[in-house]
Amino acid sequence: MSCVNVIEKDRNVIINPLKTCQPLGAMFAVNGINKGFPIVHGSQGCSAFVRYGFARHFREPSEIAVTALHEDAAVFGGRSNLVAGIENLALRFNPDIIGVITTCSSEIIGDDVYGFADTARGNLKEKLGEDADKIEIIPINTPSFVESHYKGYDNAINALVNHLARKDEPNEKLNIIPGIINPGDIRELKHILALMDTEGIFLTDISDPFDAPLRPSKTKEIPYYPKGGTTIEELRDSANSLGTVSICKYAGTGATSLQREHNVPSKIETPPIGIQNTDQFVRNISKFTGNSVSEELLDERGMLVDSMADNAARYLFGRKVAIYGDPDLTTGMARFVGELGMEPTMVCTGVKYPEFNPDMEKISKETGSDIDVLYGQDLRAVEVYLKENPVDLLIGNSDGRLIALDLGIPLIRMGFPVYDRVGYQRHSVLGYRGGMYLMDLITNTVLEKYYEPTHWKLQQ
Amino acid sequence: MPYKLLEVDKKIPQRKNHVYVKHCSDPEEEIPDCNTKTVPGSMSERGCAFAGVKGVITGAIKDVIHVVHSPIGCTSYGYGTKRYPTTPDMPNGEKFPIDNFNLKYILGTDLQESDVVFGGMKKLKKSLIEAHKEFPEATAIYTYSTCTTGLIGDDLDAVAKEVSEELGIEVVAFNAPGFCGPSQSKGHHVGNMTLFENLVGTKEPLQTTPYDVNLIGEYNIDGDLWIIKKYLEEMGINLLSKFTGDCCHDEICWMHRAKLSLVRCQRSATYIADLIKEKYDVPYIKVDFFSTKYCAENLRTIGKYFGLEEAAEKVIESRMEKVGPELEFYKSKLQGKRVFIFSGGPKSYHLSKPLEDELGMETVAVASQFEHKDGYEKMKGRVKEGTLIVDDPNSLEFEEIIQVYKPDLILAGVKEKYLAHKLGVPCLLIHSYENGPYIGFEGFVNLAKDMYSNIYSPVWNMLEFEEEPTEIEENIEIKEDSSKQETKPENTGELA
Numbered sequence: 001m002s003c004v005n006v007i008e009k010d011r012n013v014i015i016n017p018l019k020t021c022q023p024l025g026a027m028f029a030v031n032g033i034n035k036g037f038p039i040v041h042g043s044q045g046c047s048a049f050v051r052y053g054f055a056r057h058f059r060e061p062s063e064i065a066v067t068a069l070h071e072d073a074a075v076f077g078g079r080s081n082l083v084a085g086i087e088n089l090a091l092r093f094n095p096d097i098i099g100v101i102t103t104c105s106s107e108i109i110g111d112d113v114y115g116f117a118d119t120a121r122g123n124l125k126e127k128l129g130e131d132a133d134k135i136e137i138i139p140i141n142t143p144s145f146v147e148s149h150y151k152g153y154d155n156a157i158n159a160l161v162n163h164l165a166r167k168d169e170p171n172e173k174l175n176i177i178p179g180i181i182n183p184g185d186i187r188e189l190k191h192i193l194a195l196m197d198t199e200g201i202f203l204t205d206i207s208d209p210f211d212a213p214l215r216p217s218k219t220k221e222i223p224y225y226p227k228g229g230t231t232i233e234e235l236r237d238s239a240n241s242l243g244t245v246s247i248c249k250y251a252g253t254g255a256t257s258l259q260r261e262h263n264v265p266s267k268i269e270t271p272p273i274g275i276q277n278t279d280q281f282v283r284n285i286s287k288f289t290g291n292s293v294s295e296e297l298l299d300e301r302g303m304l305v306d307s308m309a310d311n312a313a314r315y316l317f318g319r320k321v322a323i324y325g326d327p328d329l330t331t332g333m334a335r336f337v338g339e340l341g342m343e344p345t346m347v348c349t350g351v352k353y354p355e356f357n358p359d360m361e362k363i364s365k366e367t368g369s370d371i372d373v374l375y376g377q378d379l380r381a382v383e384v385y386l387k388e389n390p391v392d393l394l395i396g397n398s399d400g401r402l403i404a405l406d407l408g409i410p411l412i413r414m415g416f417p418v419y420d421r422v423g424y425q426r427h428s429v430l431g432y433r434g435g436m437y438l439m440d441l442i443t444n445t446v447l448e449k450y451y452e453p454t455h456w457k458l459q460q
Numbered sequence: 461m462p463y464k465l466l467e468v469d470k471k472i473p474q475r476k477n478h479v480y481v482k483h484c485s486d487p488e489e490e491i492p493d494c495n496t497k498t499v500p501g502s503m504s505e506r507g508c509a510f511a512g513v514k515g516v517i518t519g520a521i522k523d524v525i526h527v528v529h530s531p532i533g534c535t536s537y538g539y540g541t542k543r544y545p546t547t548p549d550m551p552n553g554e555k556f557p558i559d560n561f562n563l564k565y566i567l568g569t570d571l572q573e574s575d576v577v578f579g580g581m582k583k584l585k586k587s588l589i590e591a592h593k594e595f596p597e598a599t600a601i602y603t604y605s606t607c608t609t610g611l612i613g614d615d616l617d618a619v620a621k622e623v624s625e626e627l628g629i630e631v632v633a634f635n636a637p638g639f640c641g642p643s644q645s646k647g648h649h650v651g652n653m654t655l656f657e658n659l660v661g662t663k664e665p666l667q668t669t670p671y672d673v674n675l676i677g678e679y680n681i682d683g684d685l686w687i688i689k690k691y692l693e694e695m696g697i698n699l700l701s702k703f704t705g706d707c708c709h710d711e712i713c714w715m716h717r718a719k720l721s722l723v724r725c726q727r728s729a730t731y732i733a734d735l736i737k738e739k740y741d742v743p744y745i746k747v748d749f750f751s752t753k754y755c756a757e758n759l760r761t762i763g764k765y766f767g768l769e770e771a772a773e774k775v776i777e778s779r780m781e782k783v784g785p786e787l788e789f790y791k792s793k794l795q796g797k798r799v800f801i802f803s804g805g806p807k808s809y810h811l812s813k814p815l816e817d818e819l820g821m822e823t824v825a826v827a828s829q830f831e832h833k834d835g836y837e838k839m840k841g842r843v844k845e846g847t848l849i850v851d852d853p854n855s856l857e858f859e860e861i862i863q864v865y866k867p868d869l870i871l872a873g874v875k876e877k878y879l880a881h882k883l884g885v886p887c888l889l890i891h892s893y894e895n896g897p898y899i900g901f902e903g904f905v906n907l908a909k910d911m912y913s914n915i916y917s918p919v920w921n922m923l924e925f926e927e928e929p930t931e932i933e934e935n936i937e938i939k940e941d942s943s944k945q946e947t948k949p950e951n952t953g954e955l956a
Contacts, residue, residue, distance in 0.1 A: 013527065013587035014535060014570040015594065021533030039501055043607050043638035045508030049537035051875045061879035063855060068498040068506075069639045074611055085501030091471040092502075092856055104531050105607040105639060108576060144531040145576050145608060216884035217924055222468060222859045224882055380565070380594070399539065402564050 002364045006357055006373045007381075015380030016399060018324060018350025022142035022152030023101050024050050027064050028180055029156035030099035030140075032204030034229035037095045039065040041082050041113060042103030057417040058183070058210040058425050061224070065089045069105050078111045079119075086120035090135050091127065093223050096232045097136045099156065104144035113139040136232060138163045148351045150250040150326070153180055157203050157254035164232065165239035167262050173199045174288055175241045175264065177255055179248025179271060179328050180416060181430070183211035188428035189247075192272075195297040196285045201238050203254060204230045211426055239264065243288035247271040247281065247430075248328045250353050270359065271328050272430050273438075274336030275304065281431075300432040307436055308340065311443050317341035319446065324348040324374075324382050324396040325415035329429075331359045333395055333414065338367030340439060345391055348374035348382050379403065393445065410449045412441055462486050464848075468856035472499050478851040482843055491836040492851040494828075497642045503855040505802075505875055506829050508638035510606050512647020514538050516728055517655070518634065520679045520704040521712075522546035523556050523599040525591045528568040529584050529616060530606035534638070535568025538604075543682050543892040546706045551666060556708075557597050567591050571608055580614050588623040588631060599709040600630040610637030630709070632658050643830035643852070645727065645805070652731035655703075655712050660736060663713035665700060671766055672700035674721040674736070676744070677729030680705030682896030687903055688724075688749055691779075695763060695771040703729060716740040720765060722747045727805035727835055749899045750807070751814030752783060779901035787818060790908035795820035797915060800867040802827040802853065802876060803890055809838040811871070811890075811907075816844075819908055824865045827853045855879060869915050884923055886914040 023040055027050050030038040040046045047066035054062040065088075067073075067081040082100070089098055100113050117137045124132035140159040142152040157177055174193065178186055186207035193200045208228020219225070238244075239262035244255040246268045255266035265288070272281035278301070282293055319342045323330045327349040334344040344367065347360060357373060364371045372389070374381050383403045386394070394404050397415040404411035418424040428434035451458050462483050469475040477493040498504045507515070514526060519542050528535040546562055548555040558564065569587045571580050588601055601623075605616050616633035624631040636650035665672075673692070678685045685705035692699060700718045701711040715721075721733045721744035733744040745761060748754040756776045763772025799821050801808045808826040815821040825848035826839050839849055848865060850857060858876060861867075862883050870880045871890035880887035888894055888910055898907040 011587075011590045011594075012569065012583055013590040013594070014532065014568050015565055016539060017532055017536045017566075017568065017570070019532055020536035021531050023533065043508040043510075044498060044504065044506045044643070045511050045534070045537070045638045048505070048507040048511065048875070049533070053537070055874045055878055059878055061855075061875070061882060063503060065501045065503050066498075067500040068504070069607075070497055070642070071640060074639055081500045084499075088472055088499060088501035089503075092468060103607070104533075104576075105611060108608060108611045143573070144533050145571050146573050148532065212882065214882055214884070214923065216882075219882055220863075222863065223856055224859060224879060226882075402560070 002368050002370050004357065004361045004364045004371050004373055006375050007377070008375050009377050009381065014378050017378050018348065018399075019148040021104070021144035022147065022149060022155065023103050023144060024053070025149040025151065025153030025180065026099065026101045026140045026142045026156035028054075028206065029153050029160070029204050030097070030101070031062055031064070031209055032202070032206035032229055033097050033235070034231045035094075035096040035225055036099065036204075036229060037063060037065060037089055037093055037097070038099045038101050039067060039085050039089055040101045040103060041067045041069070041078060041085075041106040041111065043069050043105060046103050053417055054210070056419040059422070060210050060212060060226070062210070063093075074105070074109065077109055078106055079116050082111065082113065082116040083120045083123065086117065086137060087123055087127075090120075090124055095135060097138060099160075100137060100139045101156075102139070102141050102143065107141070107143040113141075136164065149180070150248075150351050150353075153248075154251040154253050157251055158257055160235055161203065161238055161254045161258055162261075164235040165258060165262060166236045167239045168237065169240060170242075171237050171240040173201050173237070173241045174285060175201045175203055175238050175244035175255070175258065177203045177244065177246035177248060177251055178205075179246075179251055180326060181271070181329075182425040182428070183207040184426045184428040185430045185434070188431040188434050191433070192282065192297065192431050193285065195294045196282065196289065197291050197294070198285055198289050201234045201241060202230050203235070203238060243267065245269065245281070245284050245288070249331075249355055250327060250351065270335070271332045273329070273332030274339050274435055275301070275432070276339065277332055277335060278431055278435065297432070304432045304435045304439070307439060311439070312340045315443050315446050315451070318343065319393060320345045320391040321393045321395060322346040322348070322382065322386060322391040324379065324400060327351045327353055327356050329415050331356065331363070333429075334360065334363050334371070335366070336435065336438065337395070337442075338363055338369070340442070342393075343367065343369035344371055345369060346372045346374065346382070346385060346389065348377050350376065350378060352376040383407075392450070393442065410445045412445055462490055466857055466860050468860045472502060474499060475502070475857070479857070480840075480849045482840055482845055482847050482849060484845050491833065491840055492849055494836055494851040495642055495645065495830070495832045498852060499854075504852055505854070505873065506852060507644040509636040509640045509644060509647035509650065510534055510538075510604060510638045512644030512728075513634050513636040513651040514604055514647075515542055516644065516679065517648055517651030517704060518602055519562060520544040520546070521707055521709060522548075522562050523550065523708050525595050525598045525601045526566055527584075527587055527591050527601060527603040528566065528606065529571070529580060529603055529609045529614065530568055531571045531608055532568065534606045535566055535570065539566040542679070544680055544705065545683060546680070550708055551710060558595075561598070565595070576608060576612055579612060580609055581619050584614065584616070584619050585623055588619065589627065592627050592629060600632060602632050602634060604634045605637050607638040610635075610639065645830040645832070648728035649731055652729060652735070656732050656735045659709070659712045660732075661713070661716045661740065663710055665714040665717050668700070668717055669698045670719065671697045671768075672718045673697055674701045674703060674715050674718040674733075674742070675699050676703040676721050676723045676733050677725030678702060678705045679725070682893045682898070684897040684899040684903065687897050687900040691759060691775050691900065692762070694775050695759070695768050697762065697766060697768070703732060716742065718742050720744065722762065724749065725806060727831060748810055750810040751818055751904050752780060752787065752901050753814060753818060754810070755900050755904070756780075783901045783905050786905050787908060790905070790912050791818065791820050793912050793916065794908065797821045797868040798824045798866060800825040800827075800861060800865060800870045801890070802858070802870065802872040804829045804873070805831050806835055807871070807890055809835065809842050812839065813842045814904070818904070819911075823847060824867055825850065825861050827851070859883065869911055884920070886917065886920065888914045
């Protein structure tokens with residue numbers, strides 16, 4: 001009888017975290033809006049570190065403003081910084097949306113960001129007249145000392161729909177809350193929606209902003225805006241959709257709000273990684289839209305099944321895999337490696353969420369393998385665990401690269417951040433096609449590490 | 461007027477005093493305003509004081525544990541951001557058991573709401589004790605205050621003292637919460653002061669020689685320090701202490717025993733050289749090892765100080781023999797290329813003139829995130845008339861500078877690199893390099909090579925789709941040259 005063994009952190013100190021603070025999630029969400037700019041109400045590091053992180057992972061610029069709090073703000077409050085910051089951003093960048101993101105500092109100081117935003121709105125009205133109304137200023141509370149970046153992402157999506165969604169004519173579209181995933185993933189979701197003859201509203205869509213073409217003739221005007229992102233009209237229209245699917249279990253509040261306020265039914269699921277999770281995603285689309293599953297999509301599924309039939313048993317079966325990272329991706333990934341006949345013997349997430357462990361129990365039953373769940377843990381815990389409990393493969397972000405090197409375990413990069421390899425942000429791990437990509441990646445890694453030494457096995 | 465209000469700054473006219481165009485007739489004291497608070501919402505590239513202390517100063521030390529007293533973000537962001545490699549070599553000849561310990565781990569207190577309400581000192585104490593238990597091999601523990609702990613008033617010094625007494629290991633508290641000072645520069649300062657006050661003079665070196673130096677402000681970015689170390693050792697000079705590249709905690713404790721301090725990064729570390737001079741009478745000289753000319757000049761100065769002139773000449777000669785011809789090649793390729801240098805601090809003046817004198821390039825603009833007055837004076841002194849000098853540029857200014865000054869290459873950081881690319885201009889990482897090291901003779905060749913490959917990457921000739929194919933000439937470099945020259949404006953500083 002397979003079982004799940006939950007191992008929680010037994011020390012206070014955190015060593016090599018697998019999570020970060022709320023503001024990052026909110027910045028990520030706002031960067032996915034067309035002409036949307038986050039302004040972080042905090043110290044300069046609060047934006048600089050995140051911009052550094054996004055640049056390193058996506059190899060793209062990310063514009064995130066900051067109110068640059070200093071000692072005087074710590075004493076007297078950050079009112080003048082935030083009011084001036086919003087105005088400067090609005091006047092120079094001409095954005096559609098400004099997401100005002102709080103931090104540990106501004107929450108501790110007790111700044112009334114809603115009041116300050118109103119003041120800034122008033123000032124802009126004086127300077128810009130009617131045009132000021134075109135700029136939406138949306139406060140997003142993201143205290144850094146509460147939960148993690150996922151909570152920040154959830155809070156941002158919720159604030160956006162609460163502030164913008166307006167009931168109007170039904171639009172026959174489907175809202176998708178994608179979670180903290182890559183441009184390639186979002187493009188795959190769009191592809192699936194297209195095959196299901198469905199139009200989506202992504203809350204929000206970082207696919208173009210974080211994977212933008214280099215075409216100087218298109219972007220010669222100052223300021224540079226990346227193309228794409230969810231438009232303000234789409235955000236407003238999210239109240240009129242057929243339904244909302246959040247493929248991030250940890251960011252369902254926005255979906256729930258839309259359901260409560262505008263009767264948009266919602267479904268909150270694990271991301272479509274692998275066969276069964278993608279099947280579920282497709283069923284959800286079908287349910288909301290009434291559209292049947294297209295032959296083309298079924299063929300894609302068939303191609304993934306075909307390559308699993310061809311390769312999984314021969315090369316992958318029974319191999320032990322350890323997975324670490326964000327909770328939604330690790331859940332999806334654990335199920336997929338199980339589908340490949342591998343054993344997810346250890347799954348670690350830095351973020352705590354009540355549904356994580358029950359999900360792991362389901363996967364354990366399904367795969368028949370015991371899973372050690374490192375719950376709310378860090379990468380040091382992964383390292384110590386792996387020294388005692390070796391595995392064949394490690395799946396996770398680049399922060400585990402030195403552990404993998406030291407232990408001689410091949411690391412398959414997935415999640416955020418990946419900075420020591422290129423192109424991962426462009427590929428999808430979602431959908432049937434993402435499954436094919438992942439499976440090839442996993443299989444080729446196994447072949448290189450475990451088959452090359454006996455290379456004759458690779459002759460056919 | 462030499463101060464210039466850029467088009468993009470019309471709405472924030474206070475930026476005018478930070479943007480300066482050099483004219484030879486200007487009064488000498490005229491430089492951009494600097495080391496002042498950033499304009500909120502301006503999209504500045506600056507970081508915070510915590511980044512300055514942990515990211516720059518202490519993160520390079522190989523045998524200490526870093527415990528960040530913060531909500532989770534600061535700890536996560538403090539991990540693995542700088543390229544500061546270390547060897548396991550310890551001063552007593554032993555090896556530190558964990559390779560690249562400084563790059564491999566970061567620890568933190570992961571403060572929660574209840575800690576913010578009731579104070580985080582108890583959790584810090586527990587965390588420090590656990591840190592020691594987890595890594596007993598570490599020589600010392602450094603702990604860092606952040607915005608949260610600065611605001612709630614946690615007394616890190618008290619906790620450090622208590623834990624230090626309890627564990628019998630040195631625990632040092634760095635009080636540079638993110639909001640203190642206008643930029644990361646404040647963190648450098650706090651780092652210097654803290655290390656000086658707590659460490660320097662507390663230990664004696666295992667042995668001394670008449671040729672002992674402190675190499676200060678060299679952090680071993682991508683191996684820079686190892687290059688300088690080799691030159692100095694070949695001259696017969698002993699690196700008694702490094703501050704802080706590839707260095708051990710104990711080395712800082714005996715910095716007072718050096719005969720001379722060499723200050724490499726003069727923005728982040730002149731503080732400690734001054735303090736050591738004042739208290740222990742160790743003189744210092746400011747050194748510059750970027751480019752062959754500065755490197756040779758400075759090695760000669762050091763040689764002269766110690767009476768090792770011949771040894772210095774030997775080092776210079778042996779290196780120049782090899783790099784001379786290579787640099788000639790790169791000079792022929794880089795001749796006339798317009799460069800915009802946007803460094804964190806001093807590289808803007810370290811590199812501006814060598815790129816012109818030794819590689820034939822034209823420095824059209826220099827900028828810095830956090831330089832102070834002395835740095836801008838040097839910057840101004842080393843650029844020619846008409847060059848733009850900008851303090852703390854923001855991303856719109858960055859775009860305007862690209863549009864107006866039309867650089868062929870930008871040297872900047874990772875936050876700027878991809879924006880430059882989107883505007884069609886190659887950009888090379890200058891904070892922590894691409895294929896470094898960049899210092900010294902060989903390093904300057906690496907830099908020249910990286911600049912060459914960035915500018916001459918064939919991609920820049922195919923940016924736009926053309927209805928009719930253009931013949932790819934055999935020598936694309938010549939084609940590239942002539943096409944660029946046609947569109948080159950004079951340095952008028954007007955929007956194109």
